[in-house]
Amino acid sequence: MDIKDLVVVKLKEKFPKYNFETSEFRNELTVKLDKKNIVKVCKFLKENEELDFRLCEDVTAIDWAKRTDRFTVVYHIFSLKNNFRLRLKADVDESDCSIETVTSVWKSANWAEREAYDMYGIKFKGHPDLRRMYMPEEFEYHPLRKDFPLMGIPGSLPLPKKN
């Protein structure tokens, strides 16, 4: 069986009650799922011997600005065994701007989640060290949100005094 079909079949077999939306673009498979299932599904994808998605390449987010579910958290995971890259997506709304962390599954998600938190303000529940990745600790905004101005907010980042 082709690995693309295998992923979908295995997921539906293991989690018959969960809602998976699959789509394909340029030979790449995307699976969209509910945000409350993310850790269970990731754990299964990693620990299943046939699928074996050992590598978490990136965790990032998309800001849709005016959509009801404002953010989409995107996971890129890779199976060395099958030489196959899978994209997982989960919608997060601004009213409850949080999602479970997948650091318990892949340790490499640690910094990627910190970056997504820094840039979009999505809280990763249960993250061991959820500090800002790039911006200074005392910075109050999230720069990659669509409502953040390109040149920043004057005075939000202090400069040293000129003497």
Add this chain to the structure above:
Amino acid sequence: MGLEAKLKNDGFLATTVDALVGWSRKNSVWPMPMGISCCAIEMMASGDPKYDIARFGSEVMRFTPRQCDLMIVAGTVTYKMSHVVKKIYDQMPDPKWVIAMGACTSSGGMYRSYSVVQGIDQFLPVDIYLAGCPPRPENLLNALIQIQDKIKRSKAREFQDIPLPELPVLQNN
């Protein structure tokens, strides 16, 4: 050399303190290589045998600011980095000069963005703005020569013996 020839004839020379101090300062500018990004590669190239910054007496790149006269800020200065640059500048003893090397350092360059300082002259006194992205080593040497001209013209008495500020010791946590 001119100096030895002069001494051979007369055994002494008459000059002003300003001229003598200026002359010696000009030919021993020790740079602080504040290499932050790609401009630093061109700064390193200017130290190699092909361009050879040693011809102008500036080969001693010191990695401690307390022994430097000239800070070459080479690279994109972000708001987060600006505090580090300023702290290093403050530790340099007077007299001191600053070259803003490259487009990013001089004006923010192509990074018209929330995180990049749009020109380091917002927090440092800059002597030379050096164009280029990144500038060629020749261009950096040209800036150094212009700094030397400026040093030569300066008066020794313009610089007081200003003590270096005591900086708080901070642990990085």
